[in-house]
Structures are given as C-alpha cells and as structure tokens.
Amino acid sequence: MYCLIFLIVYLITPMTSLQITHKLYFDVNVDGKSIGQLNVGLYGIDVPQAVEKFYQLTISDDPNVNFESNAHFNFLEPNEYIRCTYKGTLSNGGIDPEEKLQSSFDRRGLLAMVNEISNDWFITLAPLPHLDGHYIVFGEIIQGMEVFQNMLNEITIDDHNTIEQDVSLDNCGELEIVPLNQRQMRNLQDTLQMEAEKPARTLHDEL
Template structure:
C-alpha cells in the first residue's frame, strides 16, 4: 500500500508499513480518504530534522484520530529512523506521554536515531526526494512555521491488490 501526498511544491510518495502498524496505517488512510488532510498546512519545518503536518487547525495543537482523540503506540525495534524520508506519527513521545497519536504526522529530513522507540514509524518515502529537498529548504520563522505556506493539497491512496490481500489475510 502506498500514498502520494500532493503539496504545492510537488509530490511525495510513501510505502506504508500496514503489516507492522495496522492502527497507524488505518488511521492515516481513513483520514486521507475522508479528505481530512486536504488543504491543510505543514505547520512545522525544521531543516535537518523534520517537517510536520496533519493538524486541521494549522497550529500544531489540534487533530484527532479515527479512534477518538488518541490511539496506542505501535513501536517496533526493527523500524528505525535510519534514513531521510521516514513517515511517523507526531505524538508526545512514548517515554514522555505514551499512546498520544492523533492525526498529526512528520517526515524526517535525516537519520534521527535519537527518535528510535519514541514515535510510531508507519512508512518511508519511495519517490519525491527532490520535493523533500525543496521542502527542507523552505524558510521558517523562529517558531519553525514556514514563512510561505506548504500546503497538503490532497493525499491519493494507491492500492496494490496483491500486497493488500496479504494485509487482510
């Protein structure tokens, strides 16, 4: 299963880890299919670290999951922040306040081993690295909010019937 996040700067295509993180993937896919993320912004952009979005209020304080406010962590040691383009749930962190996943997500700009075990990793970038480079270089203010809006125009779900059947079995 993969998704394409369409931004005003280009597209980002992610492979989702539905077998390992079914709750996170179901949440992200259901919110995407319902248009929840459509025309929302990435509200945080930190060069060399992450870009974060998924909050319909655009403040970084809003959003909720399809399960209610939050859902449980799905953290597995084999899923690591070992590369650029890791797709992860933005929560309060497993060691600080576990099981606080809602609608917000982030994408890494580099390998970030210090985040291992803290946040739910549910996908990786497979196409659109040039777009990720462009986003990383968009200037932000002192609070890390992009000066020019980075808009999630839509999220398109790509289905692979063979892989999808394996998930359902």
C-alpha cells in the first residue's frame, strides 16, 4: 500500500531539479592563444526553448550562424559575470519569458540568457541571488572551471568594463545527449506541446 502511494506521488509530482540533457564543448581562445576547453551541461527539461536555441547555435555548421564564427566574450562585470555577445544571423526571439521562473543564481559557472529576445548569454562568476527570476539559467560548466579561471586571468577591461582582448569560442560541438527516462520524456513532450500552442512572441511585443 505504501509503495503504491509513493509511486502515485512520484508520478504526479513535477520535477524540480535541473536535469542536464545535453553536454557541449567550447575551445576558448584569447587573442588567438588557446586557453583550453569548457564543457557545459544544458537543462533541456526545465528550460527547453532556451536550451534548444543555444544547442542549435553550438552545433550548426553554418558559419553565418554558429558560435564558433560569431560569438565573443566582450563584457566583464567584476565578481558577477562575463557576457558573450552573438553577432551571427540567427533571428532573435522564441523563448517564453516564463522560463525565467526556473532560475536560481546560486553558484559560479552558471550559463544564462541576457534576455528572451537575444542570443547573447553570460556565465556567472559568483552566486548572484538578486538575479533570480530575472534571467533564464539554462546550463552550467560541468568541466573546465580551471580553464574558465585561466581565461579570466588573461582578461583586462577598460573603464566601461569592455574586455580589451579578443576572447572567442572555437571548435564548438556536442559531447553527448543524456538519455531521459520515460517520465522525463513525457514531461518534456508536454512542455514543448504547451509552448507550441502559445502565441509567438516577437521583438515588437517587447518594445
């Protein structure tokens, strides 16, 4: 009887932990010098739209679209975050702002979207609880924190916090897709179906 009750509660209780569904890699260069590789995990169940956008920008072979040709870290807020700006041709938009409600900036090394209508993103340098609910956390560094720190050590900024070096991503790609169990797959399918039924948001809607 108790086992049955536990099973029912398990099946009807929504997942609250952030499940890593994709693992990607980036080689980081500073002024053409290779610093090393960052491996990141993405939360595809909790914030599927943000993850799908980031994933496609990472794995694309199109030099007009992918991060490898079009993304640079160009802004550093000391002790808070470093921002990566996207200059490619992929259109903005397409992320439900409600995905921000999943966000908890509780540690260093989290990846977050600058906003739901931009392809820019940032990595946290420390816990930033004042950002909770304001930006979409969609992943985390899972390996290469020492590379991340080495990158930061190579950087200097001007009076406006603009990074003075050319900090680029190179050789971006996918490490693996993490298999989902049946319950997680159903939750993801339900989420994507609900998102597909919502009216499309555009940049005009935000202004």
